[in-house]
Amino acid sequence: MSEEKKKTAREIIEGYDGPPVRIMEVCGTHTHEIFRLGIRKLLPKQVELISGPGCPVCVTQVGFIDEAVYLALECGVTICTFGDLVRVPGTEMSLAGAREKGAKVRIVYSPVDAEQYAKDHPEEQVVFLAVGFETTTPASCLAVRKASEDGLTNFALLVANKTMPGAYAALKGSADVFLYPGHVNAITGTELCESLVDEGVSGVVAGFTAKELLTALAVALVKFQEGKPFFVNAYPRVVTREGSREAQKLVADMMENCDTEWRGLGIIPNSGLCLKKEWEAYDARKKFHVPEMKGRSNPACRCGDVLQGKCKPSDCKVFGKGCTPQHPIGACMVSNEGACSAYYQYS
Amino acid sequence: MCVGLSAKVVKINDGVAIIDAGGAKREISSQLIEDLEPGDYVMVHAGVAIAKITDEDDSETDQVLEDLF
């Protein structure tokens, strides 16, 4: 029965004969899984998939890496980070480069593990690099709350968390249908996406398995042909309308919105998060008086255009030449989820 | 973004759960989900359970397509 259904979703996709349609997978893990599963090979010509800005590593500004490198090398701080960020180029060097110069860079699975490390190593100052969207932010908040409960004075966050709504507004018009990032919606719920329908923005919440992705794409194509803006939650296994109230409350209690720079999209008002005043003891920028860093990216790199779907990775002059996963110039080539890396590795 | 893993809760105590994915076990935070019990399935991201899910069965995804027609 189940096998039968998968074929059905696939048949809808393979047999699509409607008008040309541009579908943007907002989420980097979607980009990665769609390539890994060879789903692009199933698409008829008039269906175009664009990789969007939903890879936190890819949209993290160069200056953020510079700040982390400064903390590690100038302040002697132990950096705890997700593995994803280690090879992202900064203006002068990546964290891997800083590590070669003696910086302490630890890869962790969870911000909560970074807090535990700080607790176990009171002689070290520990900073966790808090990147990520709505899905990941609550984990960083939990770590700070735990540090406060544990009375730690050697733990802080370098915050670059971002929220999706501003990006949706910035991306309006770059695609006909958005594949919404399922795990962001697990936290935020679907109300915002539903309300975007009134502004003419169509989208489908997608999960991550082969079946979930095929189903979401099939739904997108069927609804698109109906000609009206639409919203469908095609990931009901995980995503509910209201999302995680606990997570929403936690983040609202501890963080507030601020303007933030997205690599490629520029500064989007109110699309970033920072710790509220009562938690500023855990803000690494304040704690270590980090000077403002205006990161410089390589001018040849077109990550910005790639992130907005304005060009394909292969349209960039350095793609596959100066810029490869082994020697990345832009963040989109570093992260496994980055559009450039996915294009390079899978085609 | 947001690599997620569905896993089974095997133990739970004071906001901390032990989850099992194919025999790989780890402590995670269960503070974002109320009323979690051993035997429940959760979606885990960066060491935190972000959603309670029904089970590993994907009948709900099937339903999405059925609802379409």
Next chain:
Amino acid sequence: MNNKTVTMAHGAGGKQTSELIDEVFKAHFSNPDLTADDAAVLPAPKGKIAMSTDGFIVSPAFFPGGNIGKLSICGTVNDLACMGAKPLYLSCAFVIEEGFPMEKLEEIAGAMEKTAKEAGVRIVSGDTKVAGKGQVDGVFITTTGVGEILDGVSTSGDYAKPGDAIIVTGDIGRHGCTILLAREDFGIDADVTSDCAPLWPTVESVLNATKDVHVIRDATRGGVGTVLYEIAGQSKVGIRLNAADVPVAPEVKGVCGMLGLEPLYLACEGRLVIMAPKSEAEKIVEVLRQCPYSKDAAIIGEVTEEQPGHVVMTTEIGTQALLPQPGGELLPRIC
């Protein structure tokens, strides 16, 4: 021995050096060919010889399923076995960190003795150096081996031919996963032991059944995926893998799922990739399944003419997708 740890004096060449050699190394490695002179003097084998060397620096040095000693024998013995060579002699050079526990060194030497015996190889020459605290991480071992190539056998990464079946001798990624867990960086607990094993007896059984084998490679650092890319490049052929047929233990899958890693790129230390004509493949798998370290041997794909230099996966939904090329450092992917 009175000293509970290795000291700089043990590396100075005097009385304490002889004591260390006599009481730890000779006690375990003793055989008629082990020399006290400057070089071992050995009879030349009849056929061609194969020679290989490898350095071992694993951290931690002790892990579920083995230790650096066992690894240092398996690594070199398996490299020889891949060329169809019966391992005959090994040399081993130790660089030991000042302060390393003597008891641990004993345990390492004991594992080397046991593994060498199982592989049928003699340790004939050795060297010991002691480095100052912090100059090495515990103990580093380099082994060099010489083996005699079986008559009528000729294997190489250059010899893969379109139409060959690709066999892997067991579930993949266990060693890499074990080390990852043993470092305790990620708080993950799983019942995974290293696949580290000496594979000459396994290769010998295969070659006794058929000499028509084109490639034998042990998938060590970089895992099966890296080895397949190497062979695809060397032989200028394409490789088609069937994702569903690649054996992976559920625990290894679980760990990889948590950390966003690909099992095909996790290290193995007791797994071979074998390429042979399809007509021989079933027979080879049957023989492998009788051997102690390859009960889960499986055919995982075939060599093709298309897309030379690349590894293409048939995915779970039946589409074709390139396996990403092996990259640098394995980094967990989370956000």
